[in-house]
Amino acid sequence: METVGITEPLLDRDYQWLGSWFKKHPKTELWAHDAGGPDLTDLAFLRWFHDLNRLRLDLANLTDLNQLDHLPDTLGALDVGRSRREPSLRPLRRFAQLRRLGLERQHRDIDTVRELRQLEDIRLRSLTLDTLDTLGEMNHLRRLEIAFGGTKNITAVQDMSSLRDLELVQIRGFTDLGPAANNEHLGTLSVFGMPHAALPQDWTRARGLRTLTINTMKGVADLRPLTTAPSLVEVNLIAMQHLRPEDLRPLLDVPGLQRVWYGLGSDKKNHQAAAVLGHLAPRQWR
Structure with a gap:
């Protein structure tokens, strides 16, 4: 699997071109992460990625996941890395076809995961759960x-x-x-x-x-x-x-x-x- 990374905000025309490119490369992962420059502080850029299938987020200043709504319901893989504030995971419930999910230090509304019944691969890092009962019905x-x-x-x-x-x-x-x-x-x-x-x-x-x-x-x-x-x-x-x-x-x-x-x-x-x-x-x- 190939990965294309975004480390700072782009111009709209660059996002538009990149979104069109991903439409032709559905197996490629988009990785939005911090790299010491101007940080991506929200997910508004996802409005250009209507056909995205794989997304990885490592954004320290991420505060919510509401703008995942820009993505198709058919999203197949999602990784959400640690952030200074834990966003609610409730926006994930619309991705009923999600096959792979990775969470790092993301506890808030973790019970949302039980609604993602098609998951085949789950990676939980730096999380403390009382039990794994949330996963038992998958x-x-x-x-x-x-x-x-x-x-x-x-x-x-x-x-x-x-x-x-x-x-x-x-x-x-x-x-x-x-x-x-x-x-x-x-x-x-x-x-x-x-x-x-x-x-x-x-x-x-x-x-x-x-x-x-x-x-x-x-x-x-x-x-x-x-x-x-x-x-x-x-x-x-x-x-x-x-x-x-x-x-x-x-x-x-x-x-x-x-x-x-x-x-x-x-x-x-x-x-x-x-x-x-x-x-x-x-x-x-x-």
């Missing part, structure tokens, strides 16, 4: 990313039957991966930088899980629970310096496992891990 949601913030309760994930890809990144105080391990349909799980989270003891319900990536997770010291995962094909252990080569031995007992990609912090430890894993060790990361 039957088309295939990918969910939660990064930073303090959303610790992901219980709703275990009942998301359409979800195939879950990524959890540096969530403050996060401890419980159980709902992810209990999702029967999830195919890929990536976890990064949450030192208090350990592996759940039981992965027998994770029948769809094929790929598990564990990155900089100091609380993951025991890999034996993964022997209960019935369909796991690939395990990635990235920047897991606290593990000893011998700690990887339980992976030999994971039924169906074909590959382990790993980095234990030094060439010596990686070579020792290769000897432990044998045919499961196609490559090493330091």
